[in-house]
Amino acid sequence: MTLSTIPRYDSEEVETVGEHAVVIGASVAGMVTARVLADAFERVTVIERDPLPDGPTPRRGVPQGHHVHLLLEAGRTTLADLFPNFGRELLGSGGVLVDASTDLIHYENGGTLAEGPERLPLYCASRPLFEGVVRSRLASVDGVSIRDECQFSDYRLDESRMAVNGLTVRAEGGAAELITAELVVDATGRTSNTPRWLDRRGFESPPVTEIDIDVTYSTVAIERPTDDLRTWLVAPSPTDPRGGAAVPIERDRWLVTLFGVHGERPPTDEAGFLAYADSLALPDLHRLLERRRWVSDGIAHHPFPSNRRHRYEALERVPHGLIVTGDAIASFNPIYGQGMSVAALEALQLHHTLARADGFALADPGGHSLPLEFYDRAGNVVDDVWDLTVGSDFAFPQTEGNNPRGTDLFNRYVSRLVQAAQTDGTLRNEYYRVVRLENPPTSLLRPSVVRRVLFACRSGRASRPN
Ligand SMILES: Cc1cc2nc3c(=O)[nH]c(=O)nc-3n(C[C@H](O)[C@H](O)[C@H](O)COP(=O)(O)OP(=O)(O)OC[C@H]3O[C@@H](n4cnc5c(N)ncnc54)[C@H](O)[C@@H]3O)c2cc1C
The missing domain is CATH 3.30.9 (D-Amino Acid Oxidase; Chain A, domain 2)
Incomplete structure (x- = not known):
């Protein structure tokens, strides 16, 4: 699913379902998740092991922060919904439109x-500036607190061994501390330890695909x-x-x-x-x-x-009280610039999961499983992005593994479309609406688009082999 196929954020739809939620990781996925949780929990604590800088400077936990980061339309729109006037603040802080x-x-x-x-x-800005503006907006949301220099060490299971009901952390130079929470979110990125933890605690760990x-x-x-x-x-x-x-x-x-x-x-x-x-x-x-x-x-x-995807949506039994999001679910070849936008769409899916929380019993083994419902919805976002990204990577003959069904044909068509877009600006915009995660890839197969590509092929403007 992409921006156009997921209903927009509406804070009115969510009621309070719990007292305290904790998010591990104050990068983009952690912060957008904390924002939607603030509608459903009285308190949300974000813990981050790095010291968080005052200004837009790269930090150790986000080493990719030195490099170009594009914010695609799906991310821009969702951030603007979650944090009204996000764009104006970014531009006011030096960002460029x-x-x-x-x-x-x-x-x-x-x-x-x-x-x-x-x-x-x-919107163009350095990655630390994007992150800094989101952080300052998040810090002003009621009920949210951000603790930096605080390292997550372990989840805590309740007596039933079926639900996470807290976590242990260690502040810089301090002793281990137990924090109780009805929901814990792992937003620690590609280095997430949750698959190993699930395995050690007798749960299934998610199947992994790596390309x-x-x-x-x-x-x-x-x-x-x-x-x-x-x-x-x-x-x-x-x-x-x-x-x-x-x-x-x-x-x-x-x-x-x-x-x-x-x-x-x-x-x-x-x-x-x-x-x-x-x-x-x-x-x-x-x-x-x-x-x-x-x-x-x-x-x-x-x-x-590598592109790496943990298929949490394939699991049948997961502990209550714990979800995983952002790069910790899936991280993609960064050239396509999707990670922050996928994190934002996943937060939107969490919002819709919480909005459906009629009778959600956060830690009731007999109740709806919030994690499983969230993973289903997040999986729908990742499916489209994975097919688009990994599908494109399969255009390189060196790429090995199971390519998504129909990839070769779709790649050949997109290659023609891109050549046609070299003279047809309408096709450029159609292409952008897909790569910016606004429209699903199938929108490129609409008759009006196919006709333009065929016209370019016939007139010799899009006939070179890839
Ligand atoms: C080179 C490169 C370029 C990229 N370019 C783009 C781009 O153009 N556009 C785009 O949208 N995306 C891009 N991405 C992807 C993007 O950076 C991520 O998708 C985005 O940051 C969301 O990731 P995340 O929040 O899930 O994890 P991360 O950004 O990896 O953050 C994880 C956070 O968890 C913290 N943490 C980890 N372990 C612990 C612990 N034990 N206790 C407490 N805190 C912990 C870390 O310090 C960090 O703050 C790029 C990635 C790379 C590598």
Whole structure:
């Protein structure tokens, strides 16, 4: 499911179901989850092992924070629903609003996409700024408290051994502390320990699917004239596994990220970084790097080995009082920029789960299972994104594993569509509405879209093989 197929957030729909919920991890998934839980619990505590900075600086627990982060439309809309005026605050803190139809120079599949006919807003900021604005909004929600420098160590099971009713944490330099809660949420990202914990405690652990993509990111920040909103994306392709992006961010900077898949590694020394930029299909990023002053300390680097999905929705028996969300459920090849938006859509699904809480007994083994219902709904979000992302990764011949059904045919069609979008701006916007997680991938198969692609094929504008 994508933004257009999930009902929007409505706080009026949720009644109080419990006294205290705890969320582990104050990154994007943890914070959006805490926001929806605040409608259903009198108190929500978010615990985070890092010290949380006052300003927009990267932190140890979110090492990807040095690199380009795009907030797709599904994330933008959901954050604006959860935190009214989110966009205005982001812009007030230095974020930048660009039009993805015209300001974004998008090179893919042998050419640059034509400008689109409708405005598509895209908020640009560093990842720490996105996170900082969400955190300051969350901190002002009634009943929410955020405890940093506080490390989660274990869940606590009740006497029935069927429900989690709290957790132990350790504050920096302090002793172990027990916190009771009717609901605990694991939002600790890819390093989540919950599958191992479930296994150790005699529950099933979720089946895992892992598809290697071996992506590497290297990033610098450079100076930008205030009114220059140009944004670039050079997408890697099976014939050229190198790519990059330049995104305008706060403090009059562009963040320039170079990436490569299946073993292509952008270097972290200046000369190597420039040479890599020069090897891209579009010369713009290299030109930008040569002409503008570099302002970051060194070149940040991040390897990302694989798409990974834990199928919690496949489980039949899970403990009451515990759910998992965000990257801890599924994390995707970051080139498609989906993680924060998927976390936001999962929070929206949790909101709808809580809205249905007629007679939910949070810790009653005989009652509805809030975790199972949430996992079903979250699984519907992950299904579409997984098929889109992993499906696209299967366009690279090096990608191994079980590809989603129909992938090859769909990839061939999308490849034609992208070529047609190089001269047809309407197709660009249709494509964007899917990759921005607004519309489901099937929307690209509507007759009006297929006709435009076929027309381009017949007129010879979209006939090159991928
Ligand atoms: C290189 C790269 C680029 C990306 N680009 C994009 C992009 O363009 N757009 C996009 O939407 N997404 C992008 N993503 C994905 C995005 O960063 C994540 O999906 C997003 O941060 C949501 O993750 P999360 O909150 O589930 O987990 P994380 O961001 O990993 O956060 C987990 C949190 O849990 C805390 N924690 C962990 N263990 C404990 C513990 N024991 N006790 C207390 N706290 C703990 C950590 O300190 C951290 O704060 C990118 C990812 C990578 C790697």
